[in-house]
Amino acid sequence: MSLISYNGLSVLRHRNFALYLAARLLSTVAVQMQSVAIGWQVYALTGNVFDLGLIGLAQFAPFFLLILIAGHVADRYNRRNIIAVSMGVQLLCGLLLLAFTLSGLTVVWPVFAVLVLFGSARAFMMPASQAILINLVPIENFSKAVALNSSTFHVAVILGPTLGGLLYLAGPNVVYAAVIALLIAAVVLMLATRAGAQISHREPATWHSLLDGLRFVWSRPVVLGAISLDLFAVLFGGATALLPAYAHDVLDAGPTALGLLRTAPAAGAALTAIVLAFQPITRGIGRWMFGGVAVFGAGTVVLGLSDSLAVALVALVLMGSGDMVSVYIRHILVQFETPDAIRGRVSAVNAVFIGASNELGEFESGVTAGWFGLTRALLLGGVATLAVTAIWMWRFPVLRTMARFPHASDDEKALAQN
Template identity: 40%
Template sequence: MSLLPAPLRIPDFRAFVTARLASTMAQMAMVIVIGWQVYDIARETMGVNAAALRLGFIGVVQFVPLFALTLVSGHVADKFDRRWVGRAAIALELFCAGALGAVALADEMTLTHLYVIAALLGVARAFAGPALGALAPNIVPRDILPNAIALSSVAWQTGTIVGPALGGYLYVVSPATAYLGSAFLFGASLLLLFLVKTPALPDAGEEAPDPWGRIKRGLTYVRQNKLVLGAITLDLFAVLLAGATALLPIFARDILQTGPEGLGHLRAAPAIGATLTAAFFAIRPLKTNVGTKMLWAVVVFGGATIVFGLSRNMWLSLIMLAILGAADMFSVYVRQSLIQLYTPDAMRGRVGAVSTLAISASNELGEAESGFLAALIGPVAAVVVGGVGAILTVGIWARRFPELRLARNFDPPDPDK
């Protein structure tokens, strides 16, 4: 008998989940390296607060195209073969990584190069998120769908934590190495997606005939399903406020004074926490009181953020970041599983697009908010205030969306009811 979890015994799912891990690692490596270069270039000619403002602009230029394309990308993921949508998006990301690698090799990097490529990455992620997020349910039987979604979520979240750490370490070698390493991962992801043979066409039974009608139906579903809406918006506001990782270049260079090597260590710390949490869930999947535990995980996330912001000791900072990463993995594992399992397949692309928008808002706009707030009140105060805000958000959401507290398990609703 195979010791692999049931979904991983399916070749198409193995290829998919590995592709998603590789592409997410590459995306997040690009994010941290672009952020470091923006801050490093800016600091050559301006002070900390002004450079922090330039760092905040990176979040804006990535978020604007994603925001503009969210409704379209969700419709596309629910209308066309999700494999091809994902392949096209990753091909664009591969181009972005290769372009920055070439510019870095020529030693001609400017803020303009970084902002333009960041915007193109926002376009690619707008389409990749909904398509790949909704792909897993199309390639596994329904009886193992909860496990498949959990594994897909773990792959995605592991990539979001491990990728920046990898980017930080590769940047120590050279900026070009970091970008070309991301290009390699994007290329591997693209090849793996071509190994997925199962057609990934969503069910089409409930569809309105016109695209705008389909889009409206997806938005209406999110608004009316309080569990899905609460889960999506909890992450949006908690991570939007507690954006400690967005300011790591500032902490590495000017507060802890560890340089790019230290940045790699700081980005690796959340990866360690997240990986250990993912390994634990692989052995002992969460089964009871999932909603309440998710809320407490966000509280821990906010608390670790506060202590990190106040820390001046490298080891304490690393420990807090590891706890932060573990809590984030816990929260995402529960949230993504609930969203996927409580959403009909025909609308997973559109709901996934809204979720992707919220994730991007919390990440990219969180970077912008953190950068702007750091420019206004300083990076330490910005991180501490953000951690407090995340904890307050949990209290508000627990009362506003009791469905989150009442979510006991991951059993998907009966599609016939």
């Protein structure tokens, strides 16, 4: 039996899914490398943790303004082309960052301007990327595709920060040059991908059509509970934005240690996603999801209490693992529940929640650290995440008691047979 035919990896037989996966791997590695370089470069220039929060805000503001339009575009136009163009804009961002660095960057506002452009590209890329996955594989392979897609993403998040931290020793210009090369390859691979038939939405963009995704989510308590849990839990647990300051001020370490810290959550998530590719969660859906978020919050508390690199790495690995379980369940719930004609707009709503929990969470962490100090901000964030988990278990009992994925019986039978 060949490796590719074995259980979770059999989905790689689908050529277009494999091409998409390779493009996403390269682009994510590039973005993660770039993120490490930007964080270290900005903190080196200003020494202000508030500026680390502004990095998240600069990406989130255009994302928030454009995401509903992006969802409509993902339902009306070819999703493959949208992803390829978005990667091209990210390539332009890398070129601009390299140009600014080579010209002798002494202020940070040009970096924030590039991040606004990057956030705009990400707004269009995210709903198209979420919606296209189910068009690349047969429905019976979708759960495997979700797990393998997530594991590939987190492998990239492992490689990216580590490579970024190591290359930064030679200067940020070296990091940005590598980012440019990887994004060129990603665009080429994405253009070679051919997705299956897409049910396009041809109505003109109106406020009514733009809000269809939001209305759909609001009408499905299970979907609303799942994605809002991620929003509010991770919003308060945005420790990643503070890692440059944590490495420098608490651990008294340099960019290589920062790369390891940025890598640790992805390592936990990748290992968990690999397990899920071979042993998908099919029972106790609600308990697994809330448990994953609780582990994320507890890991944030441990991080805030620690001044040891080893303990911090373990805490971050656990945070990544818990978050991966939550992401896996939420993605399958949303895609199974959503008709293809509206999938882009529903994915856009989901992307708003994800974007808010990440970029806006980073801004919140920067503000909190500026007010209360670095370690107190981490502790408050972890405790708030645990509190949100408890409140959502009470507020959404249908999600807490969910035993199986809705409408997934055929898929589960196929998984059991493979």
